[in-house]
Amino acid sequence: MNLEQAIKSTTPINPHTKTVLNIMYSSRIVEEKVAEILKPFGISMQQYNVLRILRGQKGKPANLSTIQERMINKMSNTTRLVDKLIEKKYAERSICESNRRKVEIVITPDGMDLLREIDPLTLSNNNIILKDFSMNELNTLNTLLDKLK
Protein backbone atom coordinates (compact mmCIF):
# COMPACT_ATOMS: atom_id res chain seq x y z
CA MET A 1 0.00 0.00 0.00
CA ASN A 2 1.35 3.46 -0.75
CA LEU A 3 1.12 6.52 1.45
CA GLU A 4 -1.67 8.21 -0.48
CA GLN A 5 -3.86 5.16 0.00
CA ALA A 6 -2.91 4.85 3.65
CA ILE A 7 -3.95 8.38 4.49
CA LYS A 8 -6.68 8.42 1.81
CA SER A 9 -5.27 11.50 0.12
CA THR A 10 -7.10 12.52 -3.02
CA THR A 11 -4.61 15.08 -4.33
CA PRO A 12 -1.03 14.16 -5.29
CA ILE A 13 1.63 15.15 -2.74
CA ASN A 14 4.99 16.62 -3.69
CA PRO A 15 7.90 14.16 -3.39
CA HIS A 16 9.71 15.77 -0.46
CA THR A 17 6.54 16.21 1.58
CA LYS A 18 5.47 12.70 0.72
CA THR A 19 8.73 11.30 2.03
CA VAL A 20 8.49 13.27 5.26
CA LEU A 21 4.92 12.07 5.83
CA ASN A 22 5.93 8.56 4.91
CA ILE A 23 8.71 8.47 7.49
CA MET A 24 6.33 9.62 10.22
CA TYR A 25 3.57 7.28 9.13
CA SER A 26 5.92 4.29 8.92
CA SER A 27 7.25 5.02 12.35
CA ARG A 28 3.71 4.90 13.76
CA ILE A 29 3.10 1.52 12.14
CA VAL A 30 6.24 0.12 13.71
CA GLU A 31 5.64 1.72 17.10
CA GLU A 32 2.15 0.29 17.34
CA LYS A 33 3.52 -3.22 16.92
CA VAL A 34 6.29 -2.72 19.46
CA ALA A 35 3.89 -1.20 22.00
CA GLU A 36 1.57 -4.19 21.54
CA ILE A 37 4.36 -6.58 22.46
CA LEU A 38 5.40 -4.59 25.51
CA LYS A 39 1.89 -4.02 26.79
CA PRO A 40 1.46 -7.36 28.63
CA PHE A 41 4.67 -6.58 30.52
CA GLY A 42 3.39 -3.21 31.67
CA ILE A 43 6.24 -1.13 30.30
CA SER A 44 6.33 1.49 27.57
CA MET A 45 8.65 1.65 24.58
CA GLN A 46 10.61 4.39 26.28
CA GLN A 47 11.00 2.44 29.50
CA TYR A 48 12.15 -0.60 27.50
CA ASN A 49 14.63 1.62 25.68
CA VAL A 50 16.05 2.88 28.98
CA LEU A 51 16.31 -0.63 30.42
CA ARG A 52 18.31 -1.80 27.41
CA ILE A 53 20.62 1.18 27.72
CA LEU A 54 21.16 0.30 31.39
CA ARG A 55 21.97 -3.29 30.51
CA GLY A 56 24.37 -2.06 27.83
CA GLN A 57 26.37 -0.45 30.61
CA LYS A 58 27.46 -3.94 31.70
CA GLY A 59 27.36 -3.23 35.40
CA LYS A 60 28.71 0.29 35.17
CA PRO A 61 26.12 2.72 36.52
CA ALA A 62 24.64 5.25 34.11
CA ASN A 63 23.76 8.80 34.92
CA LEU A 64 20.76 10.58 33.44
CA SER A 65 22.61 12.45 30.73
CA THR A 66 24.22 9.26 29.46
CA ILE A 67 20.81 7.62 29.18
CA GLN A 68 19.34 10.65 27.48
CA GLU A 69 21.95 10.87 24.73
CA ARG A 70 21.41 7.21 23.87
CA MET A 71 17.63 7.28 23.78
CA ILE A 72 15.61 7.11 20.60
CA ASN A 73 13.43 9.93 21.82
CA LYS A 74 15.89 12.32 23.40
CA MET A 75 13.28 14.86 24.42
CA SER A 76 11.41 12.72 26.88
CA ASN A 77 11.69 13.38 30.58
CA THR A 78 14.25 10.87 31.69
CA THR A 79 13.87 11.54 35.41
CA ARG A 80 10.27 10.41 35.35
CA LEU A 81 10.90 7.45 33.05
CA VAL A 82 13.50 6.22 35.50
CA ASP A 83 11.06 6.87 38.37
CA LYS A 84 8.65 4.43 36.76
CA LEU A 85 11.34 1.78 36.37
CA ILE A 86 12.35 2.19 40.01
CA GLU A 87 8.72 1.88 41.17
CA LYS A 88 8.60 -1.46 39.36
CA LYS A 89 11.95 -2.52 40.87
CA TYR A 90 13.61 -2.83 37.46
CA ALA A 91 16.20 -0.17 38.30
CA GLU A 92 17.86 1.48 41.27
CA ARG A 93 19.11 5.02 41.72
CA SER A 94 21.77 6.45 44.00
CA ILE A 95 23.67 9.68 44.23
CA CYS A 96 27.13 9.69 42.66
CA GLU A 97 29.57 10.24 45.52
CA SER A 98 32.32 11.75 43.39
CA ASN A 99 29.94 14.32 41.95
CA ARG A 100 26.83 14.80 44.00
CA ARG A 101 24.99 16.52 41.13
CA LYS A 102 24.90 13.25 39.26
CA VAL A 103 22.83 10.17 39.91
CA GLU A 104 23.87 6.60 39.28
CA ILE A 105 21.30 4.30 37.82
CA VAL A 106 21.68 0.55 37.51
CA ILE A 107 19.43 -2.23 36.25
CA THR A 108 18.34 -4.78 38.89
CA PRO A 109 18.28 -8.58 38.47
CA ASP A 110 14.49 -8.22 38.04
CA GLY A 111 15.13 -5.82 35.19
CA MET A 112 17.58 -8.22 33.59
CA ASP A 113 15.03 -11.03 33.86
CA LEU A 114 12.39 -8.87 32.22
CA LEU A 115 14.69 -8.06 29.30
CA ARG A 116 15.59 -11.72 28.87
CA GLU A 117 11.88 -12.43 28.57
CA ILE A 118 11.02 -9.59 26.20
CA ASP A 119 14.07 -9.55 23.92
CA PRO A 120 13.22 -12.62 21.84
CA LEU A 121 9.72 -11.25 21.28
CA THR A 122 10.87 -7.87 20.00
CA LEU A 123 13.58 -9.51 17.93
CA SER A 124 11.14 -11.78 16.15
CA ASN A 125 8.69 -8.89 15.84
CA ASN A 126 11.33 -6.87 14.01
CA ASN A 127 11.96 -9.81 11.71
CA ILE A 128 8.24 -10.14 10.98
CA ILE A 129 7.72 -6.43 10.31
CA LEU A 130 10.55 -6.54 7.77
CA LYS A 131 10.06 -10.06 6.49
CA ASP A 132 9.49 -8.87 2.90
CA PHE A 133 12.78 -6.99 2.79
CA SER A 134 15.95 -8.45 1.33
CA MET A 135 19.25 -7.79 3.08
CA ASN A 136 20.02 -5.44 0.23
CA GLU A 137 16.81 -3.48 0.74
CA LEU A 138 17.45 -3.21 4.49
CA ASN A 139 20.88 -1.78 3.80
CA THR A 140 19.52 0.67 1.26
CA LEU A 141 16.80 1.81 3.65
CA ASN A 142 19.28 2.23 6.48
CA THR A 143 21.71 4.15 4.31
CA LEU A 144 19.01 6.50 3.07
CA LEU A 145 17.64 7.12 6.56
CA ASP A 146 21.17 7.77 7.81
CA LYS A 147 21.36 10.67 5.38
CA LEU A 148 18.78 12.52 7.50
CA LYS A 149 21.07 12.79 10.50
Add this chain to the structure above:
Amino acid sequence: MNLEQAIKSTTPINPHTKTVLNIMYSSRIVEEKVAEILKPFGISMQQYNVLRILRGQKGKPANLSTIQERMINKMSNTTRLVDKLIEKKYAERSICESNRRKVEIVITPDGMDLLREIDPLTLSNNNIILKDFSMNELNTLNTLLDKLK
Protein backbone atom coordinates in the same frame (compact mmCIF):
# COMPACT_ATOMS: atom_id res chain seq x y z
CA MET B 1 25.90 9.84 10.64
CA ASN B 2 24.72 6.27 11.09
CA LEU B 3 22.29 4.98 13.68
CA GLU B 4 24.92 3.39 15.92
CA GLN B 5 26.68 6.73 16.23
CA ALA B 6 23.43 8.59 16.79
CA ILE B 7 22.38 6.42 19.72
CA LYS B 8 26.01 5.75 20.76
CA SER B 9 25.60 2.01 20.59
CA THR B 10 28.78 0.08 21.30
CA THR B 11 27.62 -3.37 20.19
CA PRO B 12 26.54 -4.11 16.60
CA ILE B 13 22.76 -4.33 16.05
CA ASN B 14 21.14 -6.95 13.85
CA PRO B 15 19.93 -5.59 10.49
CA HIS B 16 16.17 -5.91 11.08
CA THR B 17 16.32 -4.34 14.51
CA LYS B 18 18.61 -1.64 13.22
CA THR B 19 16.11 -0.73 10.51
CA VAL B 20 13.22 -0.61 12.96
CA LEU B 21 15.18 1.65 15.31
CA ASN B 22 16.30 3.75 12.38
CA ILE B 23 12.73 4.37 11.22
CA MET B 24 11.69 5.49 14.70
CA TYR B 25 14.80 7.62 15.17
CA SER B 26 14.44 9.28 11.78
CA SER B 27 10.83 10.07 12.47
CA ARG B 28 11.84 11.87 15.67
CA ILE B 29 14.38 13.96 13.78
CA VAL B 30 11.75 15.02 11.27
CA GLU B 31 9.05 15.63 13.88
CA GLU B 32 11.31 17.90 15.90
CA LYS B 33 11.82 20.13 12.88
CA VAL B 34 8.12 20.26 12.01
CA ALA B 35 7.14 21.01 15.61
CA GLU B 36 9.68 23.84 15.68
CA ILE B 37 8.01 25.46 12.67
CA LEU B 38 4.52 25.11 14.09
CA LYS B 39 5.42 26.32 17.57
CA PRO B 40 5.19 30.08 16.88
CA PHE B 41 1.66 29.47 15.59
CA GLY B 42 0.58 27.68 18.74
CA ILE B 43 -0.61 24.50 17.10
CA SER B 44 0.71 20.96 17.31
CA MET B 45 1.59 18.63 14.45
CA GLN B 46 -1.62 16.73 14.99
CA GLN B 47 -3.77 19.84 14.95
CA TYR B 48 -2.05 20.95 11.74
CA ASN B 49 -2.71 17.53 10.27
CA VAL B 50 -6.41 17.77 11.15
CA LEU B 51 -6.69 21.28 9.71
CA ARG B 52 -5.22 20.11 6.41
CA ILE B 53 -7.62 17.21 6.30
CA LEU B 54 -10.52 19.62 6.88
CA ARG B 55 -9.32 21.85 4.06
CA GLY B 56 -9.01 18.80 1.83
CA GLN B 57 -12.75 18.31 2.23
CA LYS B 58 -13.26 21.37 0.02
CA GLY B 59 -16.24 22.71 1.92
CA LYS B 60 -17.80 19.34 2.63
CA PRO B 61 -18.00 18.81 6.41
CA ALA B 62 -15.98 15.96 7.89
CA ASN B 63 -17.08 13.75 10.72
CA LEU B 64 -14.67 12.43 13.33
CA SER B 65 -14.18 8.98 11.84
CA THR B 66 -13.28 10.47 8.46
CA ILE B 67 -10.64 12.64 10.07
CA GLN B 68 -9.31 9.76 12.07
CA GLU B 69 -8.78 7.43 9.13
CA ARG B 70 -6.80 10.11 7.30
CA MET B 71 -4.56 11.10 10.17
CA ILE B 72 -0.89 10.20 10.37
CA ASN B 73 -1.33 9.19 13.96
CA LYS B 74 -4.62 7.32 13.97
CA MET B 75 -4.54 6.55 17.65
CA SER B 76 -4.76 10.05 18.96
CA ASN B 77 -7.97 11.33 20.49
CA THR B 78 -9.62 13.21 17.70
CA THR B 79 -12.43 14.67 19.80
CA ARG B 80 -9.97 16.58 21.92
CA LEU B 81 -7.77 17.63 19.02
CA VAL B 82 -10.83 19.13 17.37
CA ASP B 83 -11.78 20.77 20.69
CA LYS B 84 -8.48 22.64 20.62
CA LEU B 85 -9.03 23.80 17.05
CA ILE B 86 -12.51 25.03 17.94
CA GLU B 87 -11.20 26.91 20.99
CA LYS B 88 -8.82 28.71 18.65
CA LYS B 89 -11.63 29.40 16.14
CA TYR B 90 -9.90 27.43 13.39
CA ALA B 91 -12.78 24.96 13.10
CA GLU B 92 -16.47 24.63 13.88
CA ARG B 93 -18.52 21.64 14.96
CA SER B 94 -22.21 20.87 14.59
CA ILE B 95 -24.37 17.80 14.95
CA CYS B 96 -25.18 15.96 11.72
CA GLU B 97 -28.96 16.26 11.30
CA SER B 98 -29.36 13.11 9.19
CA ASN B 99 -27.57 11.03 11.80
CA ARG B 100 -27.41 12.64 15.19
CA ARG B 101 -24.63 10.32 16.34
CA LYS B 102 -22.27 12.01 13.95
CA VAL B 103 -20.71 15.45 14.09
CA GLU B 104 -19.85 17.71 11.21
CA ILE B 105 -16.61 19.60 11.39
CA VAL B 106 -15.57 22.38 9.03
CA ILE B 107 -12.54 24.63 8.80
CA THR B 108 -13.21 28.36 9.34
CA PRO B 109 -11.80 31.25 7.27
CA ASP B 110 -9.37 31.83 10.16
CA GLY B 111 -8.22 28.24 9.81
CA MET B 112 -7.75 28.68 6.07
CA ASP B 113 -5.70 31.83 6.67
CA LEU B 114 -3.51 30.00 9.15
CA LEU B 115 -2.83 27.20 6.68
CA ARG B 116 -1.99 29.69 3.96
CA GLU B 117 0.58 31.19 6.29
CA ILE B 118 2.10 27.92 7.49
CA ASP B 119 2.08 25.85 4.29
CA PRO B 120 5.03 27.53 2.55
CA LEU B 121 7.09 27.14 5.73
CA THR B 122 6.48 23.41 6.08
CA LEU B 123 6.97 22.91 2.36
CA SER B 124 10.38 24.54 2.38
CA ASN B 125 11.22 22.73 5.61
CA ASN B 126 10.54 19.40 3.91
CA ASN B 127 12.77 20.45 1.03
CA ILE B 128 15.55 21.39 3.42
CA ILE B 129 15.32 18.18 5.45
CA LEU B 130 15.67 16.17 2.26
CA LYS B 131 17.93 18.52 0.34
CA ASP B 132 20.69 15.89 -0.03
CA PHE B 133 18.34 13.37 -1.64
CA SER B 134 18.04 12.93 -5.38
CA MET B 135 14.61 12.37 -6.89
CA ASN B 136 15.67 8.78 -7.38
CA GLU B 137 16.59 8.35 -3.74
CA LEU B 138 13.29 9.86 -2.62
CA ASN B 139 11.43 7.39 -4.78
CA THR B 140 13.47 4.48 -3.47
CA LEU B 141 12.89 5.54 0.11
CA ASN B 142 9.15 5.94 -0.45
CA THR B 143 8.89 2.57 -2.19
CA LEU B 144 10.74 0.82 0.60
CA LEU B 145 8.67 2.47 3.32
CA ASP B 146 5.49 1.59 1.45
CA LYS B 147 6.44 -2.07 1.82
CA LEU B 148 5.78 -1.78 5.56
CA LYS B 149 2.08 -1.10 5.12
Add this chain to the structure above:
DNA sequence: GTACAACAATTGTTGGTACAAATATAACTA
Protein backbone atom coordinates in the same frame (compact mmCIF):
# COMPACT_ATOMS: atom_id res chain seq x y z
C1' DG C 1 -43.20 -1.53 19.68
C1' DT C 2 -39.65 -3.28 22.88
C1' DA C 3 -35.19 -5.31 23.59
C1' DC C 4 -30.74 -5.64 21.94
C1' DA C 5 -26.81 -4.97 19.06
C1' DA C 6 -24.08 -1.69 16.39
C1' DC C 7 -22.33 2.73 15.75
C1' DA C 8 -20.30 7.59 16.65
C1' DA C 9 -18.55 10.42 19.67
C1' DT C 10 -17.33 11.92 24.38
C1' DT C 11 -15.29 11.47 28.91
C1' DG C 12 -12.01 9.67 32.32
C1' DT C 13 -7.57 8.09 33.55
C1' DT C 14 -2.77 7.14 33.22
C1' DG C 15 1.54 7.79 31.22
C1' DG C 16 4.54 10.40 27.92
C1' DT C 17 6.32 14.72 25.63
C1' DA C 18 7.96 19.31 25.54
C1' DC C 19 9.67 22.88 27.76
C1' DA C 20 10.43 26.35 31.43
C1' DA C 21 11.80 27.15 36.05
C1' DA C 22 13.88 25.74 40.20
C1' DT C 23 17.29 23.35 43.08
C1' DA C 24 21.64 21.67 44.20
C1' DT C 25 26.41 20.97 43.46
C1' DA C 26 30.81 21.87 41.29
C1' DA C 27 34.14 24.72 38.91
C1' DC C 28 36.08 29.02 37.94
C1' DT C 29 37.73 33.70 38.72
C1' DA C 30 38.98 37.96 40.65
Add this chain to the structure above:
DNA sequence: TAGTTATATTTGTACCAACAATTGTTGTAC
Protein backbone atom coordinates in the same frame (compact mmCIF):
# COMPACT_ATOMS: atom_id res chain seq x y z
C1' DT D 1 37.29 32.68 49.53
C1' DA D 2 33.13 35.11 47.99
C1' DG D 3 30.62 35.59 43.98
C1' DT D 4 29.56 34.09 39.50
C1' DT D 5 28.96 30.66 35.99
C1' DA D 6 28.28 26.02 34.45
C1' DT D 7 26.48 21.42 35.12
C1' DA D 8 23.08 17.69 36.50
C1' DT D 9 18.88 16.71 37.88
C1' DT D 10 14.24 17.56 39.59
C1' DT D 11 9.80 19.74 39.58
C1' DG D 12 5.80 22.06 37.49
C1' DT D 13 2.61 22.69 33.82
C1' DA D 14 0.16 22.05 29.62
C1' DC D 15 -0.80 19.21 26.03
C1' DC D 16 -0.86 14.65 23.54
C1' DA D 17 -1.34 9.42 23.26
C1' DA D 18 -3.44 5.18 24.46
C1' DC D 19 -7.17 2.88 25.92
C1' DA D 20 -11.33 1.70 28.65
C1' DA D 21 -15.84 2.99 29.90
C1' DT D 22 -19.85 5.69 29.08
C1' DT D 23 -23.48 8.23 26.65
C1' DG D 24 -26.55 8.92 23.07
C1' DT D 25 -28.43 7.45 18.66
C1' DT D 26 -29.69 4.32 15.00
C1' DG D 27 -30.80 -0.15 13.06
C1' DT D 28 -32.75 -4.67 13.58
C1' DA D 29 -35.10 -8.93 15.23
C1' DC D 30 -38.77 -10.77 17.33
